[in-house]
Amino acid sequence: MPKRVGLISVLFLCSFLSVSPKRVNAQALVPHTVQLDGAKLEQQGLVLAQEAAQLAQFRQFDLAMPRARLATQLAPNSDKVWFLLGGLYLQSKELDKAISSLQKAQSLNAKNPETYFALGSAYFQQQKYQSAINQYKLGLKINPKDPEGLFDLGNAYYMLGKLPQAISEYKKSIGYKEDFWPAVNNIGLILYEQGDIKNAINQWQQAITKANKIKQPAAEPQLALAVALYNRGSKADRQRGLAMGEAALRIDERYANLEFLKENLWGTRLLSDTKKFLELPSIQAALNGQPLSQPAGQ
Structure with missing residues (x-):
C-alpha cells in the first residue's frame, strides 16, 4: 500500500526525487495528502544507503549519517540499511543508537552473522x-x-x-x-603478562613476519617486541630494542600513548615496562622527529 505523508514531506521528497507535484487550481493552498509509490521510495532509500556506504569508506561520517538515517525511513524493511546505520553509529561511538539499529537489522534478518x-x-x-x-x-x-x-x-x-x-x-x-597477525600478537600479550617472556617474544616475531608478508607494517607487535628485548638486558638486545621501538613509533605514533595501548588490551606488566621504555631519551628523540639511531632489525 502506498504510504501517505504530509505536505512538507511530499514537497521535500518530490524535490529529492526530481518529481514535480501536481498544481492545485485554486487561489488558496488547500491541505491535501498525496500517495507516493512505496516501491520507488524504497529504491531511493537503497540508493541513499549506497551513497552513505561510499562516504563511510572515506570516513566522511558527517555526510554519511543523515543519508543513512533517511534511508531507514524510505526503506524501513531493509536489514542492510539498518545494519549500515548501526555501523555508522558504532563508528561514531554512539553505542546505544548502534545497538538499537543493529537489533532492528537483526529482527529483519536473523541469518546475517555480521x-x-x-x-x-x-x-x-x-x-x-x-x-x-x-x-x-x-x-x-x-x-x-x-x-x-x-x-x-x-x-x-x-x-x-x-x-x-x-x-x-x-x-x-x-x-x-594464517596471516592474521593480530591474533598472534594478542597471544603474546597474554604470555607476557603471565611472565613467559621468551614465548611472548616468539609470538611477536611471528606477528611481525606475518604482517610483513602481506605488506602491512604492524607497529603494535614491533613495539611490544622492542620493549621485551630492551628489558631482557643484554647490550645487543637493548640496541636492537631501541632501534625497533623507534621504527615502530614512526609507523604509528598512537602507540606512544599508554591509554591507547590499554584500549588495545596491553596488560599491566607490559604497560609498566613500556612506560619506562617510552621515557628513554632516544625514544623521545624519535617521537620528536630526529633520525633513527640505527636500522631496526627483526
Missing part, C-alpha cells in the same frame, strides 16, 4: 563482555570459520580474565587465516 559481530562490538565497547560473548557466539554459529569473529570472541574472554579460552579462540582464528 549483525551479531557488530552487536558484540558495541557491547564490548560498553564493557558488557558477557553480552558481547553471547553475540559473537551467535554469529559464529552461522559462520564458525570467521577469523575476525573468533578473534573478537577471544578478546572478550581476555577481558573477563578467561585466558585459556582467549588463547583457544585466537588459535582458531589463525587456523582459518
